[in-house]
Amino acid sequence: MKITKAVIPVAGKGTRFLPATKQIPKEMIPIIQKPMIHYAVEEAVLSGIEQVIFVTSSGKEVIENYFDRNLELEEFLLKNGKEEMAESIKKIGTMIDITTVRQKEQLGLGHAINCAKNLIGDENFAVILGDDLVLHENPVTKQLMSISKQNGNSSVIGVMQVSKSETNKYGIIDGTVLEGDPSTYRMKRMIEKPRPEDAPTNLATPGRYILDSKIFEYLDRIPRGVGGEYQLTDAINMMASEEEVFAHIFKGDRFDTGSIEGYLEATIEFALRDHKLSGFMKNLLRSKVEKYEIK
Numbered sequence: 640m641k642i643t644k645a646v647i648p649v650a651g652k653g654t655r656f657l658p659a660t661k662q663i664p665k666e667m668i669p670i671i672q673k674p675m676i677h678y679a680v681e682e683a684v685l686s687g688i689e690q691v692i693f694v695t696s697s698g699k700e701v702i703e704n705y706f707d708r709n710l711e712l713e714e715f716l717l718k719n720g721k722e723e724m725a726e727s728i729k730k731i732g733t734m735i736d737i738t739t740v741r742q743k744e745q746l747g748l749g750h751a752i753n754c755a756k757n758l759i760g761d762e763n764f765a766v767i768l769g770d771d772l773v774l775h776e777n778p779v780t781k782q783l784m785s786i787s788k789q790n791g792n793s794s795v796i797g798v799m800q801v802s803k804s805e806t807n808k809y810g811i812i813d814g815t816v817l818e819g820d821p822s823t824y825r826m827k828r829m830i831e832k833p834r835p836e837d838a839p840t841n842l843a844t845p846g847r848y849i850l851d852s853k854i855f856e857y858l859d860r861i862p863r864g865v866g867g868e869y870q871l872t873d874a875i876n877m878m879a880s881e882e883e884v885f886a887h888i889f890k891g892d893r894f895d896t897g898s899i900e901g902y903l904e905a906t907i908e909f910a911l912r913d914h915k916l917s918g919f920m921k922n923l924l925r926s927k928v929e930k931y932e933i934k
Contacts (some may be wrong), residue, residue, distance in 0.1 A: 640792045642784050642849065643689040644758070645765040647679055648751040650696035650742040655898060664699050666769050668902070671909050671916070675896050676702055679769040680735060686781035688765060690736045692758050694751045696743075703739050708732035747868025752850075753858040761852045763792055768846030772905055774912070775891030779847050786823055786887045787849045794854065794878065796826065796886045797847030799893055807832045809843030810872055812886045822888040826879045829872050831865065842886060845893050854878060 653665025660668075666676035683691055693702060709728060716725035742754045752766060765780050773779040779797055787795045798812055810831050814824035829844065830837070848871075857874035864870040878884055894908065895901035910920040 640763055640788070642687070642763050642765055642787070644692060644762060645683040645686075645688045645690070645767050645780070646692045646694060646752055646755045646759070647676070647683075647767050647769055648694040648742070648748060649676065649699055649702055649769060650694055650745055650751055652745070656902075664702055665897075666699075666702055667705065670772075670896070670902070670906050671913065674705065675772070676705070676769050677731070678772050679767050680706065682773070682778045682780055683765065683767060684735050686765070686778045686784060688735065688780070690738060692755045693737065693739045694742050694754050695739050696741065696745065703737060706731060706734070706737045745868075747864070747866070747870055749858050749861065749869035749871040749874050752871060753855060753869070756855045756858075759852055759855070763787065763794075763849060763851050766846075766848040766850060770895060770897030771846035772894045772896055773845075773847070773889065773891040774894075774908075775889075777890065779889045779891050780849075782889050782891075783847060783849045783887060786885060790823075790883070790885055792851070793882075794851045794875070794884045795849045796829070796844055796875065796884065797889045798824075798842040798844055798886045799888065801841050801843045803835050803838065803841050806835050806838035806841060806843070809845070811838045811840060812842045812844065813839035814842075814886055817885075824886040826875075826884045826886050828876050828879060831870070831872050842888065844886075845895070847889065851878075851882075853882070 649666050653660035656665050656668060667674040680691055709732065713725045713729050716728065738758060740754050740758060742751050767780060783795045783797050787793055796812065801809060810829050811833050812826055813828050814826040817823045817825060854874055857877045858869065861869060861873040861877060864873050875884060894905035896905050910916045
């Protein structure tokens, strides 16, 4: 089964980035020259996704506009001899089919994904959380698609290994390793932010999913959970109790750009990986270490 659609929830308020997010959606804050959301959509494109569904809220129209054509800007750049830049701007507006649906109340991740139900239909689909950026030559969504196909087009949750002391920051999965594939688990359940002593594994869920469309049946069945919200975790656990759900340890470096600290780390890392900026960034870091006598 070819997976062609990805849901990217972008309805959050971005309160950890206030006051910047008072007027600008958090997803549009740039890392180097591209807004955060660009990297999530780029991952979808490189994974073979043909349609991205943004689950938005009031004030997020600028995200959809970013992925539209700006013919006036393209023409201006061409007239000024900036052909390469004009082509890159055009590429943003033509890279993928974008559809939006409104989440009128922020009632949790499960509720956000359920808002896309009518646009997904009976297809398997990807979920990409834009706060979590993962760098790898083989995009993480594409990795999960492969595991899903190998296991009967089942749902697959992307997981990463974290320190045992950090399990209280993540959803942690419990499961059994598949014979012949030590990186893939048959899931039993997912536990939200367990204390280290209560965590069944150190495998955390940072925000990449391949989901069978049956997930909508479970999202319709779950009650409101923590914080009065509809939790995706609850629906996945219900699904895992009735059919096969897998978890896969993906390859790649993950950055939590939903926090200031993670955003700064991603900015430095992306600059160091950019051949045009790496030399400057290395020298800058060295000079700051010396200036502030950082040991």
